[in-house]
Amino acid sequence: MLVRKGTVIDVKTYISPSILSCDFGAMRQELISLTECGADMAHIDVMDGNFVPNITLGPCIVSALRGCTTLLFDVHLMIDEPIRYIEDFAKAGADLITFHLEAASDVGATIGKIAACGCKAGIAIKPGTPVEAVYPYLDRVDMVLVMTVEPGFGGQSYMADMEPKVAALRKKCPDLLIQVDGGINETTVKAAAQAGANVIVAGSYVFKAADRAAAIRTLREGARF
Numbered sequence: 001m002l003v004r005k006g007t008v009i010d011v012k013t014y015i016s017p018s019i020l021s022c023d024f025g026a027m028r029q030e031l032i033s034l035t036e037c038g039a040d041m042a043h044i045d046v047m048d049g050n051f052v053p054n055i056t057l058g059p060c061i062v063s064a065l066r067g068c069t070t071l072l073f074d075v076h077l078m079i080d081e082p083i084r085y086i087e088d089f090a091k092a093g094a095d096l097i098t099f100h101l102e103a104a105s106d107v108g109a110t111i112g113k114i115a116a117c118g119c120k121a122g123i124a125i126k127p128g129t130p131v132e133a134v135y136p137y138l139d140r141v142d143m144v145l146v147m148t149v150e151p152g153f154g155g156q157s158y159m160a161d162m163e164p165k166v167a168a169l170r171k172k173c174p175d176l177l178i179q180v181d182g183g184i185n186e187t188t189v190k191a192a193a194q195a196g197a198n199v200i201v202a203g204s205y206v207f208k209a210a211d212r213a214a215a216i217r218t219l220r221e222g223a224r225f
Contacts, residue, residue, distance in 0.1 A: 013223040014199045015216050016041035016074045018181070020056065020154045021203030027061070030207070031069040037213035038220075041074040041096070043181070043201045046089070048079040051103060052152035059085070059092040066093030074201075076124065076181070078151050079103065083110045090117035098122030098145050098179075101133055111140050122179065126151060131165035138173055143199060148192065149182025154203045158183025163195040170196025186218050193223040 017039050022030035034042055044062060049055040062073065075094040079085065082099035083106070089097055097119045099110055107123070114121040122143035123134050127150060134144055146165045149156035159182070169178050179199035180192045189200055200219055209215035 012198065013193065013220060014040040014177075015219050015223075016043040016179070016199060016201050017206040017216070018043040018045060018154065018201050018203035019207075020045045021207040023207075027065060028068045031065050031071065033212060034206075035069045035071055037206075038216045039071060039206075041072040041199075042069065043074045043076060043203075044094075046075060046077050046079060046085075047152065051080045051100065052078045054152045059088040062089060062092035062094060072096065074098070074199075076122075076145065077103075078124075081105050083113050086110065086113040086119075087117055090114075090119050094119055096120040096122060096143065098124050098143065100124045100126065100151075102126055102129060107137060108140075111137060115140075122177075124151075124181075125165070127159055127162060131168050134169075135172070138176065143177035143179055144169055145179040145181055145199075146197070147182055148180050148184070148188075151182075156183055158185075158188040158192075160188075160191060163191060166192065166195035166197050184219070186222055189219050189222040198223070 017034055047054045047056045072095045073093055074096045075089050077099045081104050097114045101123050111121050120142040123141050124145035126147050146162055148159050148162045177199050178197050180197040181201035184202040185205045206215045
């Protein structure tokens with residue numbers, strides 16, 4: 001169960017559209033649109049050009065957006081040294097901060113830093129990382145993100161061979177938040193949810209939809225399988 005601005009969000013599945021696919025020239029309006037269209041979170045991809053071959057945004061943008069929506073901010077750090085920036089993103093308004101197991105920062109220390117800053121903690125794994133690598137940390141995190149594409153760019157195709165990772169996590173931790181990110185649409189969301197995912201990230205599918213509210217409803221319904 002997650003908390004947004006002091007209000008408990010009690011749903012079986014969380015829909016977290018990725019603003020990587022939004023109109024960067026109108027980000028405030030895009031966040032307002034997500035709020036009005038029924039999203040639960042805004043997935044905010046932070047990339048440093050080193051850990052992944054792309055550069056996106058930093059804490060100052062998160063801070064600027066925080067005042068325009070009550071959505072929970074689901075911040076995904078795809079950066080080499082996440083521990084250096086945890087406090088900055090927490091102060092900027094992050095509610096949930098996810099970092100990569102493959103990053104350079106000490107995993108335990110990074111989890112501790114996120115908790116100390118008052119945020120929920122998540123660990124992400126790339127497609128090439130075995131799911132067992134996160135097992136030692138499951139009792140300290142609120143969520144595991146199983147990447148269903150190679151991190152870095154939006155618009156990629158869903159990797160169905162990541163579903164066994166999701167299933168293994170769900171079997172091991174029935175109450176864990178398990179997020180999938182990459183290539184999610186009305187078809188792939190069903191497969192991901194059947195495997196055990198309950199936090200759904202979708203970028204292009206939502207932001208390119210003629211009716212975003214309908215797209216979010218379709219994802220929510222699909223995740224109920």
